[in-house]
Amino acid sequence: MTESRVSAAFEDEDYRRAVVDLLGAIAYGELAAFDRLSADARLAPTLEDKIAIGAMACTEFQHLLQLRDRIAELGDDPYAAMAPFRQALDLFHEHTAPSDWYEGLIKAYVGDGLAADFYREIAAYLDTRTRDLIVASLADAGHSEFVVDRVRSAIAEDPRLGGRLALWGRRLMGEALTQAQRVAAERDALSALLAGGVDRPALDLAAIGRMFARITERHAERMAVLGLDS
Template sequence: MPASPPDDVPVAFADPAYREAVIDLLAVIAYGEITAFERLAEDAKLAPTLEDKVALAAMATAELDKVGPLRDRITELGGEPFAAMAPFRSAVDLFHAHTAPADWPEGLVKAYVGDGLANDFYREIAAYLDPDTRDLVVSSVDTAGNAAFVVEKVREAIAADHRLGGRLALWGRRLMGEALTQAQRVAAERDALTALLAGGVDRPGLDLAAIGRMFTRLTERHAERMAELGLDS
Protein backbone atom coordinates (compact mmCIF):
# COMPACT_ATOMS: atom_id res chain seq x y z
CA MET A 1 0.00 0.00 0.00
CA PRO A 2 1.60 3.31 -1.05
CA ALA A 3 2.29 5.83 1.67
CA SER A 4 0.57 9.21 1.63
CA PRO A 5 2.15 11.70 -0.78
CA PRO A 6 3.80 14.87 0.50
CA ASP A 7 1.71 17.97 1.11
CA ASP A 8 3.10 19.92 -1.86
CA VAL A 9 1.65 17.68 -4.60
CA PRO A 10 -1.43 18.84 -6.60
CA VAL A 11 -4.89 18.58 -5.07
CA ALA A 12 -5.77 15.71 -7.40
CA PHE A 13 -3.54 13.44 -5.32
CA ALA A 14 -5.86 13.84 -2.35
CA ASP A 15 -7.86 11.16 -4.18
CA PRO A 16 -6.14 7.83 -3.38
CA ALA A 17 -7.52 6.24 -6.55
CA TYR A 18 -5.97 8.97 -8.69
CA ARG A 19 -2.62 8.62 -6.94
CA GLU A 20 -2.71 4.84 -7.45
CA ALA A 21 -3.52 5.31 -11.14
CA VAL A 22 -0.68 7.79 -11.66
CA ILE A 23 1.79 5.48 -9.92
CA ASP A 24 0.59 2.65 -12.17
CA LEU A 25 0.96 4.77 -15.28
CA LEU A 26 4.45 6.00 -14.40
CA ALA A 27 5.46 2.45 -13.48
CA VAL A 28 4.35 0.90 -16.76
CA ILE A 29 6.11 3.67 -18.72
CA ALA A 30 9.27 3.19 -16.64
CA TYR A 31 9.29 -0.56 -17.19
CA GLY A 32 8.67 0.05 -20.88
CA GLU A 33 11.75 2.27 -20.99
CA ILE A 34 13.84 -0.41 -19.27
CA THR A 35 12.76 -3.07 -21.74
CA ALA A 36 13.30 -0.63 -24.64
CA PHE A 37 16.87 -0.18 -23.46
CA GLU A 38 17.40 -3.94 -23.29
CA ARG A 39 15.80 -4.55 -26.68
CA LEU A 40 17.66 -1.80 -28.51
CA ALA A 41 20.96 -2.94 -27.01
CA GLU A 42 20.20 -6.48 -28.18
CA ASP A 43 19.07 -5.30 -31.64
CA ALA A 44 22.36 -3.42 -32.03
CA LYS A 45 23.97 -6.82 -32.53
CA LEU A 46 22.03 -7.07 -35.81
CA ALA A 47 23.35 -3.74 -37.11
CA PRO A 48 25.15 -4.10 -40.46
CA THR A 49 27.79 -1.41 -39.75
CA LEU A 50 29.65 -0.12 -36.73
CA GLU A 51 28.05 3.30 -37.24
CA ASP A 52 24.59 1.74 -37.09
CA LYS A 53 25.54 -0.22 -33.99
CA VAL A 54 26.66 2.93 -32.19
CA ALA A 55 23.53 4.82 -33.27
CA LEU A 56 21.24 2.13 -31.87
CA ALA A 57 23.28 1.91 -28.68
CA ALA A 58 22.84 5.67 -28.25
CA MET A 59 19.08 5.25 -28.67
CA ALA A 60 19.15 2.54 -25.98
CA THR A 61 21.04 4.81 -23.58
CA ALA A 62 18.51 7.60 -24.12
CA GLU A 63 15.68 5.23 -23.16
CA LEU A 64 17.42 4.23 -19.93
CA ASP A 65 18.07 7.87 -19.02
CA LYS A 66 14.30 8.44 -18.87
CA VAL A 67 13.79 5.91 -16.08
CA GLY A 68 15.33 8.06 -13.33
CA PRO A 69 12.77 10.92 -13.35
CA LEU A 70 9.88 8.42 -13.49
CA ARG A 71 11.30 6.46 -10.58
CA ASP A 72 11.82 9.65 -8.57
CA ARG A 73 8.25 10.78 -9.17
CA ILE A 74 6.83 7.43 -8.06
CA THR A 75 8.85 7.75 -4.86
CA GLU A 76 7.61 11.31 -4.32
CA LEU A 77 4.04 10.01 -4.53
CA GLY A 78 4.68 7.44 -1.83
CA GLY A 79 5.23 4.42 -4.07
CA GLU A 80 8.09 1.96 -4.30
CA PRO A 81 9.22 2.13 -7.95
CA PHE A 82 10.28 -1.44 -8.58
CA ALA A 83 7.32 -2.92 -6.72
CA ALA A 84 5.07 -0.63 -8.78
CA MET A 85 6.60 -1.93 -12.02
CA ALA A 86 6.15 -5.59 -11.08
CA PRO A 87 2.48 -6.01 -12.16
CA PHE A 88 3.34 -4.88 -15.70
CA ARG A 89 6.33 -7.09 -16.35
CA SER A 90 4.33 -10.04 -17.64
CA ALA A 91 2.33 -8.10 -20.25
CA VAL A 92 5.28 -6.04 -21.49
CA ASP A 93 7.61 -9.05 -21.62
CA LEU A 94 4.96 -11.05 -23.46
CA PHE A 95 4.64 -8.34 -26.09
CA HIS A 96 8.37 -8.42 -26.72
CA ALA A 97 8.42 -12.22 -26.76
CA HIS A 98 5.73 -12.22 -29.45
CA THR A 99 7.44 -9.51 -31.52
CA ALA A 100 11.11 -10.44 -31.49
CA PRO A 101 12.57 -9.07 -34.75
CA ALA A 102 14.10 -11.56 -37.17
CA ASP A 103 16.58 -9.08 -38.64
CA TRP A 104 17.83 -5.50 -38.65
CA PRO A 105 14.96 -3.96 -40.67
CA GLU A 106 12.32 -5.59 -38.47
CA GLY A 107 14.10 -4.28 -35.38
CA LEU A 108 14.06 -0.74 -36.77
CA VAL A 109 10.36 -0.91 -37.67
CA LYS A 110 9.55 -2.18 -34.19
CA ALA A 111 11.55 0.62 -32.58
CA TYR A 112 9.67 3.21 -34.63
CA VAL A 113 6.16 1.81 -35.08
CA GLY A 114 5.73 -0.36 -32.00
CA ASP A 115 7.17 2.13 -29.54
CA GLY A 116 5.43 4.97 -31.34
CA LEU A 117 2.01 3.40 -30.86
CA ALA A 118 2.58 2.94 -27.12
CA ASN A 119 3.91 6.47 -26.77
CA ASP A 120 0.92 7.93 -28.61
CA PHE A 121 -1.38 6.13 -26.18
CA TYR A 122 0.47 7.54 -23.18
CA ARG A 123 0.28 11.04 -24.64
CA GLU A 124 -3.48 10.63 -25.02
CA ILE A 125 -3.79 9.62 -21.37
CA ALA A 126 -1.51 12.47 -20.32
CA ALA A 127 -4.17 14.96 -21.42
CA TYR A 128 -6.28 13.84 -18.44
CA LEU A 129 -3.56 14.22 -15.81
CA ASP A 130 -2.45 17.02 -13.52
CA PRO A 131 0.03 19.38 -15.25
CA ASP A 132 3.22 18.13 -13.56
CA THR A 133 2.47 14.48 -14.31
CA ARG A 134 1.39 15.34 -17.83
CA ASP A 135 4.68 17.11 -18.54
CA LEU A 136 6.69 14.20 -17.14
CA VAL A 137 4.80 11.64 -19.23
CA VAL A 138 5.14 13.68 -22.42
CA SER A 139 8.88 14.16 -21.92
CA SER A 140 9.33 10.47 -21.10
CA VAL A 141 7.77 9.29 -24.36
CA ASP A 142 9.48 11.82 -26.63
CA THR A 143 11.43 9.84 -29.25
CA ALA A 144 11.55 12.50 -31.96
CA GLY A 145 15.33 12.38 -32.05
CA ASN A 146 15.26 8.76 -33.25
CA ALA A 147 12.87 9.30 -36.15
CA ALA A 148 15.25 10.51 -38.85
CA PHE A 149 17.76 7.69 -38.31
CA VAL A 150 15.14 4.93 -38.40
CA VAL A 151 13.23 6.32 -41.39
CA GLU A 152 16.44 6.72 -43.39
CA LYS A 153 17.67 3.19 -42.66
CA VAL A 154 14.33 1.50 -43.40
CA ARG A 155 13.90 3.37 -46.67
CA GLU A 156 17.47 2.45 -47.66
CA ALA A 157 16.77 -1.21 -46.93
CA ILE A 158 13.57 -1.17 -49.01
CA ALA A 159 15.34 0.56 -51.90
CA ALA A 160 18.01 -2.16 -51.85
CA ASP A 161 15.42 -4.98 -51.78
CA HIS A 162 11.94 -4.10 -53.02
CA ARG A 163 10.53 -7.41 -51.75
CA LEU A 164 11.30 -6.28 -48.22
CA GLY A 165 8.52 -3.68 -48.24
CA GLY A 166 5.71 -6.23 -48.24
CA ARG A 167 7.20 -8.20 -45.37
CA LEU A 168 7.78 -5.09 -43.28
CA ALA A 169 4.22 -3.86 -43.95
CA LEU A 170 2.86 -7.14 -42.56
CA TRP A 171 5.26 -6.81 -39.63
CA GLY A 172 3.94 -3.33 -38.85
CA ARG A 173 0.35 -4.62 -38.80
CA ARG A 174 1.37 -7.42 -36.48
CA LEU A 175 3.08 -4.98 -34.13
CA MET A 176 -0.06 -2.89 -33.89
CA GLY A 177 -2.25 -5.91 -33.21
CA GLU A 178 0.05 -7.20 -30.48
CA ALA A 179 0.37 -3.76 -28.88
CA LEU A 180 -3.41 -3.30 -28.71
CA THR A 181 -3.86 -6.79 -27.27
CA GLN A 182 -1.36 -6.20 -24.49
CA ALA A 183 -2.73 -2.71 -23.75
CA GLN A 184 -6.20 -4.18 -23.31
CA ARG A 185 -4.79 -6.86 -21.02
CA VAL A 186 -3.04 -4.29 -18.83
CA ALA A 187 -6.17 -2.11 -18.62
CA ALA A 188 -8.32 -5.11 -17.72
CA GLU A 189 -5.98 -6.14 -14.91
CA ARG A 190 -5.43 -2.66 -13.47
CA ASP A 191 -8.70 -1.03 -12.47
CA ALA A 192 -6.91 2.17 -11.45
CA LEU A 193 -5.77 2.85 -15.01
CA THR A 194 -9.28 2.28 -16.36
CA ALA A 195 -10.72 4.62 -13.74
CA LEU A 196 -8.15 7.26 -14.64
CA LEU A 197 -9.79 7.80 -18.01
CA ALA A 198 -13.15 8.32 -16.32
CA GLY A 199 -11.86 11.57 -14.81
CA GLY A 200 -12.64 13.16 -11.44
CA VAL A 201 -14.04 16.25 -9.81
CA ASP A 202 -11.07 18.35 -10.94
CA ARG A 203 -10.27 16.52 -14.19
CA PRO A 204 -12.19 15.74 -17.39
CA GLY A 205 -12.86 12.17 -18.41
CA LEU A 206 -13.57 10.11 -21.51
CA ASP A 207 -16.98 8.84 -22.56
CA LEU A 208 -17.40 6.03 -25.09
CA ALA A 209 -17.47 8.45 -28.02
CA ALA A 210 -14.25 10.12 -26.86
CA ILE A 211 -12.57 6.74 -26.44
CA GLY A 212 -13.58 5.88 -30.00
CA ARG A 213 -12.07 9.11 -31.29
CA MET A 214 -8.89 8.42 -29.33
CA PHE A 215 -8.42 5.03 -30.98
CA THR A 216 -9.14 6.58 -34.37
CA ARG A 217 -6.30 9.05 -33.75
CA LEU A 218 -4.00 6.21 -32.69
CA THR A 219 -4.80 4.29 -35.86
CA GLU A 220 -4.28 7.34 -38.04
CA ARG A 221 -0.92 8.11 -36.43
CA HIS A 222 0.15 4.51 -36.94
CA ALA A 223 -0.71 4.81 -40.63
CA GLU A 224 1.30 8.03 -40.83
CA ARG A 225 4.36 6.35 -39.32
CA MET A 226 4.09 3.44 -41.72
CA ALA A 227 3.86 5.88 -44.62
CA GLU A 228 6.93 7.75 -43.36
CA LEU A 229 8.81 4.45 -43.57
CA GLY A 230 7.54 3.89 -47.11
CA LEU A 231 5.21 1.08 -46.04
CA ASP A 232 1.49 0.36 -46.43
CA SER A 233 -0.50 0.23 -43.21
Protein backbone atom coordinates in the same frame (compact mmCIF):
# COMPACT_ATOMS: atom_id res chain seq x y z
CA MET B 1 -4.09 22.57 -13.44
CA THR B 2 -3.04 25.23 -10.95
CA GLU B 3 -0.78 24.19 -8.07
CA SER B 4 -3.75 24.09 -5.67
CA ARG B 5 -5.71 21.88 -8.04
CA VAL B 6 -2.72 19.59 -8.46
CA SER B 7 -2.56 19.21 -4.67
CA ALA B 8 -6.29 18.52 -4.55
CA ALA B 9 -5.93 15.87 -7.24
CA PHE B 10 -3.22 14.06 -5.28
CA GLU B 11 -5.37 14.12 -2.15
CA ASP B 12 -7.60 11.75 -4.11
CA GLU B 13 -5.99 8.37 -3.39
CA ASP B 14 -7.55 6.84 -6.53
CA TYR B 15 -5.89 9.52 -8.64
CA ARG B 16 -2.51 9.12 -6.94
CA ARG B 17 -2.72 5.35 -7.37
CA ALA B 18 -3.62 5.76 -11.04
CA VAL B 19 -0.66 8.08 -11.63
CA VAL B 20 1.71 5.63 -9.94
CA ASP B 21 0.24 2.81 -12.03
CA LEU B 22 0.70 4.76 -15.24
CA LEU B 23 4.25 5.82 -14.39
CA GLY B 24 5.05 2.24 -13.44
CA ALA B 25 3.78 0.97 -16.79
CA ILE B 26 5.77 3.54 -18.73
CA ALA B 27 8.88 2.96 -16.61
CA TYR B 28 8.84 -0.76 -17.27
CA GLY B 29 8.29 -0.01 -20.95
CA GLU B 30 11.42 2.15 -20.90
CA LEU B 31 13.38 -0.63 -19.20
CA ALA B 32 12.17 -3.13 -21.80
CA ALA B 33 13.06 -0.71 -24.60
CA PHE B 34 16.55 -0.22 -23.16
CA ASP B 35 17.05 -3.97 -22.96
CA ARG B 36 15.69 -4.57 -26.47
CA LEU B 37 17.71 -1.81 -28.11
CA SER B 38 20.87 -3.04 -26.40
CA ALA B 39 20.22 -6.46 -27.96
CA ASP B 40 19.38 -4.90 -31.34
CA ALA B 41 22.75 -3.17 -31.36
CA ARG B 42 24.34 -6.60 -31.76
CA LEU B 43 22.47 -7.01 -35.06
CA ALA B 44 23.68 -3.69 -36.42
CA PRO B 45 25.54 -4.10 -39.73
CA THR B 46 27.94 -1.19 -39.21
CA LEU B 47 29.69 0.54 -36.33
CA GLU B 48 27.70 3.71 -37.09
CA ASP B 49 24.44 1.78 -36.73
CA LYS B 50 25.62 0.07 -33.55
CA ILE B 51 26.48 3.39 -31.91
CA ALA B 52 23.20 4.99 -33.03
CA ILE B 53 21.14 2.19 -31.50
CA GLY B 54 23.28 2.25 -28.35
CA ALA B 55 22.62 5.98 -27.98
CA MET B 56 18.87 5.33 -28.23
CA ALA B 57 19.15 2.71 -25.49
CA CYS B 58 20.96 5.19 -23.24
CA THR B 59 18.20 7.76 -23.75
CA GLU B 60 15.54 5.22 -22.79
CA PHE B 61 17.49 4.42 -19.62
CA GLN B 62 17.66 8.09 -18.63
CA HIS B 63 13.89 8.37 -19.07
CA LEU B 64 13.50 5.30 -16.84
CA LEU B 65 15.51 6.95 -14.05
CA GLN B 66 13.34 10.09 -14.16
CA LEU B 67 10.16 8.02 -13.91
CA ARG B 68 11.63 5.92 -11.09
CA ASP B 69 12.48 9.04 -9.11
CA ARG B 70 8.99 10.54 -9.58
CA ILE B 71 7.29 7.34 -8.36
CA ALA B 72 9.50 7.38 -5.26
CA GLU B 73 8.66 11.06 -4.74
CA LEU B 74 4.97 10.12 -4.73
CA GLY B 75 5.68 7.72 -1.87
CA ASP B 76 5.69 4.40 -3.71
CA ASP B 77 8.30 1.76 -4.41
CA PRO B 78 9.11 2.20 -8.12
CA TYR B 79 10.04 -1.45 -8.55
CA ALA B 80 6.74 -2.58 -7.06
CA ALA B 81 4.98 -0.08 -9.32
CA MET B 82 6.61 -1.59 -12.41
CA ALA B 83 6.06 -5.23 -11.42
CA PRO B 84 2.36 -5.58 -12.44
CA PHE B 85 3.21 -4.68 -16.04
CA ARG B 86 6.13 -7.00 -16.45
CA GLN B 87 4.20 -10.04 -17.66
CA ALA B 88 2.11 -8.20 -20.26
CA LEU B 89 5.03 -6.24 -21.69
CA ASP B 90 7.38 -9.21 -21.69
CA LEU B 91 4.69 -11.21 -23.51
CA PHE B 92 4.34 -8.45 -26.10
CA HIS B 93 8.09 -8.45 -26.73
CA GLU B 94 8.14 -12.23 -26.85
CA HIS B 95 5.42 -12.22 -29.52
CA THR B 96 7.14 -9.50 -31.52
CA ALA B 97 10.79 -10.54 -31.36
CA PRO B 98 12.43 -9.25 -34.57
CA SER B 99 14.04 -11.82 -36.82
CA ASP B 100 16.54 -9.41 -38.36
CA TRP B 101 17.97 -5.90 -38.26
CA TYR B 102 15.18 -4.30 -40.29
CA GLU B 103 12.38 -5.80 -38.24
CA GLY B 104 14.16 -4.45 -35.17
CA LEU B 105 14.23 -0.97 -36.70
CA ILE B 106 10.52 -1.10 -37.53
CA LYS B 107 9.73 -2.22 -33.99
CA ALA B 108 11.78 0.61 -32.49
CA TYR B 109 9.98 3.18 -34.64
CA VAL B 110 6.46 1.80 -35.04
CA GLY B 111 6.07 -0.31 -31.90
CA ASP B 112 7.46 2.30 -29.53
CA GLY B 113 5.46 4.98 -31.35
CA LEU B 114 2.20 3.09 -30.74
CA ALA B 115 2.93 2.74 -27.02
CA ALA B 116 3.90 6.41 -26.79
CA ASP B 117 0.67 7.49 -28.50
CA PHE B 118 -1.41 5.44 -26.05
CA TYR B 119 0.29 6.88 -22.98
CA ARG B 120 0.17 10.45 -24.32
CA GLU B 121 -3.57 10.11 -24.82
CA ILE B 122 -4.03 9.14 -21.18
CA ALA B 123 -1.56 11.80 -20.01
CA ALA B 124 -3.87 14.48 -21.42
CA TYR B 125 -6.18 13.79 -18.45
CA LEU B 126 -3.51 14.31 -15.80
CA ASP B 127 -2.05 17.18 -13.83
CA THR B 128 0.47 19.35 -15.65
CA ARG B 129 3.59 18.08 -13.88
CA THR B 130 2.74 14.43 -14.48
CA ARG B 131 1.73 15.10 -18.07
CA ASP B 132 4.96 16.97 -18.80
CA LEU B 133 7.07 14.17 -17.30
CA ILE B 134 5.27 11.54 -19.38
CA VAL B 135 5.53 13.54 -22.59
CA ALA B 136 9.25 14.13 -21.97
CA SER B 137 9.86 10.43 -21.23
CA LEU B 138 8.13 9.47 -24.48
CA ALA B 139 10.01 11.97 -26.63
CA ASP B 140 11.68 10.56 -29.70
CA ALA B 141 15.02 9.07 -28.68
CA GLY B 142 16.56 9.59 -32.11
CA HIS B 143 14.48 6.83 -33.69
CA SER B 144 12.73 8.69 -36.47
CA GLU B 145 15.38 10.14 -38.76
CA PHE B 146 17.76 7.22 -38.31
CA VAL B 147 15.14 4.49 -38.85
CA VAL B 148 13.44 6.20 -41.79
CA ASP B 149 16.76 6.67 -43.57
CA ARG B 150 17.85 3.06 -43.07
CA VAL B 151 14.50 1.48 -43.96
CA ARG B 152 13.81 3.59 -47.05
CA SER B 153 17.34 3.03 -48.34
CA ALA B 154 17.00 -0.74 -47.86
CA ILE B 155 13.64 -0.85 -49.66
CA ALA B 156 15.08 1.14 -52.55
CA GLU B 157 17.78 -1.52 -52.93
CA ASP B 158 15.37 -4.44 -52.48
CA PRO B 159 11.68 -3.55 -53.09
CA ARG B 160 10.59 -7.01 -51.90
CA LEU B 161 11.67 -6.05 -48.40
CA GLY B 162 8.86 -3.50 -48.29
CA GLY B 163 6.13 -6.15 -48.42
CA ARG B 164 7.63 -8.14 -45.57
CA LEU B 165 8.13 -5.08 -43.39
CA ALA B 166 4.58 -3.88 -44.08
CA LEU B 167 3.23 -7.18 -42.78
CA TRP B 168 5.50 -6.87 -39.76
CA GLY B 169 4.17 -3.37 -39.08
CA ARG B 170 0.58 -4.65 -39.15
CA ARG B 171 1.48 -7.40 -36.70
CA LEU B 172 3.05 -4.87 -34.34
CA MET B 173 -0.11 -2.76 -34.56
CA GLY B 174 -2.34 -5.66 -33.62
CA GLU B 175 -0.18 -6.80 -30.72
CA ALA B 176 0.26 -3.25 -29.39
CA LEU B 177 -3.47 -2.49 -29.41
CA THR B 178 -4.23 -5.77 -27.67
CA GLN B 179 -1.67 -4.93 -24.99
CA ALA B 180 -2.96 -1.36 -24.55
CA GLN B 181 -6.57 -2.50 -24.18
CA ARG B 182 -5.55 -5.19 -21.69
CA VAL B 183 -3.58 -2.75 -19.55
CA ALA B 184 -6.44 -0.23 -19.54
CA ALA B 185 -9.02 -2.88 -18.66
CA GLU B 186 -7.12 -4.90 -16.07
CA ARG B 187 -5.77 -2.11 -13.87
CA ASP B 188 -8.56 -0.73 -11.67
CA ALA B 189 -6.68 2.49 -10.94
CA LEU B 190 -6.24 3.27 -14.64
CA SER B 191 -9.88 2.46 -15.32
CA ALA B 192 -10.86 4.88 -12.55
CA LEU B 193 -8.59 7.52 -14.05
CA LEU B 194 -10.36 7.27 -17.39
CA ALA B 195 -13.68 7.55 -15.55
CA GLY B 196 -12.77 11.06 -14.34
CA GLY B 197 -12.40 12.59 -10.89
CA VAL B 198 -11.22 15.77 -9.21
CA ASP B 199 -11.23 18.49 -11.86
CA ARG B 200 -10.78 15.82 -14.54
CA PRO B 201 -13.24 14.88 -17.32
CA ALA B 202 -14.40 11.33 -17.88
CA LEU B 203 -13.52 9.35 -20.99
CA ASP B 204 -16.66 7.51 -22.14
CA LEU B 205 -16.80 4.56 -24.54
CA ALA B 206 -17.21 6.82 -27.56
CA ALA B 207 -14.17 8.88 -26.51
CA ILE B 208 -12.14 5.71 -25.97
CA GLY B 209 -13.12 4.60 -29.48
CA ARG B 210 -11.95 7.91 -30.90
CA MET B 211 -8.71 7.61 -28.95
CA PHE B 212 -7.88 4.25 -30.51
CA ALA B 213 -8.91 5.62 -33.93
CA ARG B 214 -6.37 8.43 -33.53
CA ILE B 215 -3.68 5.94 -32.52
CA THR B 216 -4.47 3.87 -35.62
CA GLU B 217 -4.27 6.95 -37.85
CA ARG B 218 -0.88 7.94 -36.46
CA HIS B 219 0.36 4.39 -37.04
CA ALA B 220 -0.67 4.67 -40.70
CA GLU B 221 1.20 7.98 -40.96
CA ARG B 222 4.38 6.43 -39.56
CA MET B 223 4.16 3.53 -41.98
CA ALA B 224 3.68 5.94 -44.88
CA VAL B 225 6.80 7.89 -43.83
CA LEU B 226 8.73 4.61 -44.01
CA GLY B 227 7.34 3.96 -47.47
CA LEU B 228 5.22 1.04 -46.24
CA ASP B 229 1.54 0.20 -46.57
CA SER B 230 -0.39 0.03 -43.32
